[in-house]
Amino acid sequence: MSIHKTLERSLGKTNRVDLDRADEYAREVLGHACYAPWLYVYTAIAGCFKEGWIPDNYYARIVVPKLKGGYGRASNLKSLQHAIFNSDAFPDVAYFANGLFFTPDDTVISPDSVVSRLFDRCDAVVFKVDESFQGKGIFFFDRNNFDVERIKALGNGVFQTKIVQHEALGRFAPRSVATLRLTTVVNDEGVISVRACYLRLGRDTDTHVKSGTNVRIPVDCATGELAEGGYLTDWTVVREHPDTKIRFAGVTVPAFAACLATVLEHHRKVPFARCVGWDLAIADDGRVELMEWNGMHNDIKFSEATQGPCFADLGWERLAVKAALRPAAATSRMPEASRVL
Structure with missing residues (x-):
């Protein structure tokens, strides 16, 4: 149907x-x-x-x-994030590409040193393979289950710190980190602006947000306030998280002004990708974590349906x-x- x-x-x-x-x-x-x-x-x-x-x-x-042409495809190559943006907003710890482990400052790490590099300052990391999308290609590792050969088998990708999220968002779905999707565009005069925003929440059995199961809630681009109604994957309208029963109305995304500033600042570095979808998380201390950027076919249909027309001008x-x-x-x-x- x-x-x-x-x-x-x-x-x-x-x-x-x-x-x-x-x-x-x-x-x-x-x-x-x-x-x-x-x-x-x-x-x-x-x-x-x-x-x-x-x-x-x-x-x-x-x-x-x-x-966008072929330029947006750079967002699929996770190890290029620091090279392109030179930004600490990404929680990147290390990369694996073409047989080499290396740090964001391009220092090659020997396979014997990878474990200490990843886990000396954090207990767990998330590994995202290149061209991962819709919540697929994401793996969680700690010191006990990390295996260099497993990473080589998975392929090229990025290691990021596992984020402890802000309480205001974590209460909706405690097991998975909520992600904020902000869409920015560059007009023909080179002016960059935010055009759409929504929050994605996981379900009670999810370790991370997945397109096949997530709950999406429109977010006011001016205030960061959640809409009263969110949507399940079949577009059924819900006014509370279906598992925790926490209502959306009255909730404002923490550090929303910083989220807006972050995506605008980063899009200035890739103006050749004229429309970008940015996925952010808010840490427990209010820090904005830029999880990834989507420079090719980023999702616009949800925002067009619930907030649009977003691009009419x-x-x-x-x-x-x-x-x-x-x-x-x-x-x-x-x-x-x-x-x-």
Whole structure:
């Protein structure tokens, strides 16, 4: 069943006039009817159609290639984070790449010294392999279970300190660290701005936040306040965490101003990736930890549905090829996430 049909089961039938407007916008403005299904989803959640929305598959097929090209792929290579940003905001301890262990200052570590390097100042680390996404490719190690050969088998990646999160967020899901997703863009004049924000929470059995199970709550970009309603992975609306029963209303993300400043500062160093999704955590002492940056197909669909249109002033709809796409071409290379509609 499509996401839109699932939404209609809980929200009721979407107004046919709004769906017709979505069809027209997909064809006449974006260039093909294949972009309408995501507009249906946004319309069902918003309760009306809004011009300026960017469908998820349009973002993948049109926006990402034109405004990022191959440059955004640098975010998939975890060992480049310090080389690109020269920043202590990332909790990186060490990297493994192409058979070598090395530190953020590019000092090569012998395999015999890796354990002491990782665990002399912390009890546990998180290893994230290159091109990990949606909570996959993440592994936890301590001094007792660490194995150099296991790391070599897993492949290239980054070691980061295991974060003890702020109590205000940890009470929602104590076993996993909540992550804040902030989306920033660079306009044609080079001005960088924050366009969307939401909080991701794990479930009671999760060791870390996973796309397949997480709870997402929109966050006010100006104040850091959580919306009253969050969403499960099937887009069911919930007003409290389904496991701990902690309500979202009235909660403000700690150190939110510092979060905004952090992502704006870091995006200035990679302006060639015109839209970036930043994942942050808030430590128990209020320190902002920049977990990773997503420079390719970062998620925009949740923010577009719940807070959008987030990018209406950027002219992204004009990036579309004016001539209608051939149906086969429009669907054959579409990302899996876009085919479920």
